[in-house]
Amino acid sequence: MSAVVCGKRSSYFFEDLNAPSSSSSSSSAAISPPISKRIRCSSSSPVRYSSTRFIAIDRLTLLFPHMDKQLLERALNECGDDIETAIKSLTELRLGTVENFTSVVNSVAGNESNQQFQPQANGFANGEHSQPQSEPVDGAEWVNLFVREMLSASNMDDARTRASRALELLEKSITERVTAEASGLQQENVMMKEQLQVLIQENALLKRAVTIQHERRKEFEDRGQELHNLKQMVSQYQEQLRTLEVSLPNSKNILSTLFSRSQICVHLTSKLNTLACSDCVFFFLIILQVNNYSLTMHLKQAQQGNSIPGRFHPDVF
Structure with missing residues (x-):
């Protein structure tokens, strides 16, 4: 009709x-x-x-x-x-x-839905714990899965059973994903802690190296300053020897000997740069004392041999 x-x-x-x-x-x-x-x-x-x-x-x-x-x-x-x-x-x-x-x-819609999703519907209806062929990976696929299960339900009890099993599958998927992410974060945290310990050790070594380098540099500067002071003292003694040579022409040989000794002293001073500062100063003071004593003795002898004090020797003219 x-x-x-x-x-x-x-x-x-x-x-x-x-x-x-x-x-x-x-x-x-x-x-x-x-x-x-x-x-x-x-x-x-x-x-x-x-x-x-x-x-x-x-x-x-x-x-x-x-x-x-x-x-x-x-x-x-x-x-x-x-x-x-x-x-x-x-x-x-x-x-x-x-x-x-x-x-x-x-x-018509029921026939199409049953033909397309018959394997999954049978699995949930029979109470099997079978999962879909490809587990949903995002929210849209999960929504499609729930819609398919609700369309495949024959009554309210079947719909509740299907919804319960779908929710269990969703909970299992979320738990597995969260567990995997937590494990990855824990491993990353352990690696970061190890790297932090290595960086702390390297930082301590660098601090120690900088401290040692600073001490060595300070010691080198102190030695350089002491050497500069010794060179100034040598220059002063050389100037004093030249003054004595001009003021005492009769004692030229004595002064030449003393001057040669002062040259030897300067040479020894240049060689003492490789020694420690305390040893260098001690050795240099001994040489200066010997030179001063020799110079004093020769001057006394020169004054005693002069027959006319205050005048020049008659044999010179």
Whole structure:
């Protein structure tokens, strides 16, 4: 049996979808033919329209805007121009068509869902702890998994079982991922601690090396300063020897000897740069004392050999 609904264009699309259901049909509907059949079987004799009929058709058009106007007129004609009966008949016709269309759409969608996800649905329904072929990796895939399981459920108990098992799978996946991330973070923390210990040891060694280098540099500067002072002392003694040589021309040989000794002293001083500072100073002081003592003795001898004190020796002239 065919039905015509939802206007002129939609009437062709929904043909042959309005099949009668045994559960929703009443005893009166089983005895009397449907409205659409009665409309088709009605006479096509012209009907005289009155103002009351026009008002009824306008009311039906307002209540059922998606139905064809000819269908409304035929329904009103079949009901003997009774507007209430026509409204009731058209409402039953519309509800029956919508229910049939919905059942057809649901059956098609259910078949596609069962064909596509039958292995997973069977696994959850039978109580098996089987996991999907590829475990979801993000939120969108988990949502799709839940939707598929809910579509595959046959009743509320089955839906609860499927939801429980899906949640267990999600909890297991989250636990494994969190455990793996925590293990990775712990290993990274251990590596960072080891690197920190190595850096601390290297820092301590560098500090010690800098301290030793600073001490050596300070010691080298002190030795350089002492050597500079000794060189100044040698220069002063050389100047004193030159002054004595000018003031005592008769004791030139003695002064030359002393000057040669002072040169030897300077040479020894240059050689003492490789010795320790304390040893160098001690040795240099001994040499200076010996030179001073020799110079004093020679000067006394020169003064005693002069026959005319305060004058030049007569043999010189």
